[in-house]
Amino acid sequence: MIHTMIAPRRLRGIIDLPGDKSISHRAVLLNAIATGAAEVANFLTGADCLSTIACVQALGVRVERHEDTVRVFGAGLRSLREPVDVLDCGNSGTTLRLLTGMLAGQEGIFAVLTGDASLRSRPQQRIVAPLRALGATLDGRDRGNRAPLVVRGAYLHGGAYDLPIASAQVKSALLLAALFGDGTLTLTGRTDGRDHTERMLAAMGATITVDGQTIRLTPPDRPEALHPLSLRVPGDPSSATFWWVAAALHPDAELTTTGVCLNPTRTGALDALRAMGAQIEVANQRVEGGEPVGDVTVRSSSLRGIVIEGALIPRLIDELPVLALAAACAEGETIIRDAQELRVKETDRIATVVAGLTALGAVVEPTEDGMIIAGGGNLRGATLESHGDHRLAMTWAIAGLVGAGETTLHGAEAVDVSYPEFWNVLRRIRE
Incomplete structure (x- = not known):
């Protein structure tokens, strides 16, 4: 399946997430x-x-x-x-x-x-x-x-x-x-x-x-x-992170994800985005099924580069591809290290993320256990491949919401592994 995307004028919406x-x-x-x-x-x-x-x-x-x-x-x-x-x-x-x-x-x-x-x-x-x-x-x-x-x-x-x-x-x-x-x-x-x-x-x-x-x-x-x-089952924070990054990067955006799992072992991406300067608001916090949950709203933000390493890595390992996209658009350098686990995911996510970001115009250097992202880039449209990896497919879809020109994604059906409604939600929040 092939999807072609052009950045919309605005992003707005309340998103009910799939279960974690x-x-x-x-x-x-x-x-x-x-x-x-x-x-x-x-x-x-x-x-x-x-x-x-x-x-x-x-x-x-x-x-x-x-x-x-x-x-x-x-x-x-x-x-x-x-x-x-x-x-x-x-x-x-x-x-x-x-x-x-x-x-x-x-x-x-x-x-x-x-x-x-x-x-x-x-x-x-x-x-x-x-x-x-x-x-x-x-x-x-x-x-x-x-x-x-x-x-x-x-x-x-x-x-x-x-x-x-x-x-x-x-x-x-x-x-x-x-x-x-x-x-x-x-x-x-x-x-x-x-x-x-x-x-x-x-x-x-x-x-x-x-x-x-x-x-x-x-x-x-x-x-x-x-x-x-x-x-x-509370909302999946890994799925929510794609919308958080989209809202933070787009110049005119406000997206709310409801009922997100806020288990401390799963909120690494939220903490990383806060450290990068994202405008984040958490409301209606409660406990469901033994897990803390809440509603998270993210608005257009000016992000800065950070270092992502150590104890933070296990708390955001699945979200690193889309966080790398955020880093490519942030001001200043971002360093990701201690993430050698990315080498043995659905793809070698260090190699595939670096290749995709490079195609989008970012300046990225792979390392054995992560990558160094120069930041500050104005991403351009590109033709990208999911490699059958659902996280990559959604990352490149978010790139299509914020890059200049047209972005074409091959293998878009990979999102069905974890988020079958992803493309429907993406269409709904575009204005």
Whole structure:
């Protein structure tokens, strides 16, 4: 699919966001091993989350979906059935990695998990090695580093693991595996990634504690211990960031995103934009489904370059492509470092973002773990490629709202992975 864009005169609108992708995944996966029915409203119906539903159904769990409301009928911790076919995770790393952890402790179950070409190219040793340390029996291509991954459910034990990278997927895979172990799992090290799994497990009755950088989970003593959790999924801050950047960069804009998840592990992009000088207002703050939420309004702003590094990176890793676009339009230099994780996303996002920004007229230098963006550029229209990466597709669409001339995007359908309504919203806010 090809989309061609020209900058509009104004941007105005109130945007109801799709449900958060990370929370949507976990709401289905965790309720699948609870005991009883749960209703999940504002579920993200993007391709990634639909892959999670399909995989859970293939494991014998009854799941019903009506538009963006999903009902999950869990039958207990050890109720999953051996799948009769390969589990296709599509493009979803979250589905592959969290399910691998969940299935690793399901004794007697044999499962093969695979996905599209992009997912099969991504490294999996980051979950395979620590799961093996807990007693998991796993294999796959490249000695278990690439999908397809083979899981033979085994009897797991507790223990301690020091996380070398801040990855919510790795942390969550280990916590889900620990539900089926014979002792307490203690996680230390880089536990500062997204904490949606910890919050949800606690709300469902699991014995889990978080003390600074230390997380402890003790397995339930009975299979029906987890109770179902019904919730309304808050708006996805990763999706909201595209509109925040559009409003900040456009010379005549005011956009409000409602019901955004304001979990502190997810507000890195908001903090970065504030540091760059964006005009941001947060209103109607409240708690929904155990997560803090609010309405965020961003207006036309004059941005300045900053340094994005260190502890901020895990809190905005998915938003870095569009933040790099903001930096290209800001005054002064922006440096992004400590973001080597971008190399192993749906694409090598350092290489693809640098190539796209360069085509738009920005001055950008790639580094091994990030990029240096000169800033101050007046972007021009260009022909750009999504490379099948939903974050890139939306980033280049926002570039088309603020650059001079015509911007043409090839592979625009990639947005369906996380934001199927993206193009409809974009058309509505243009004036």
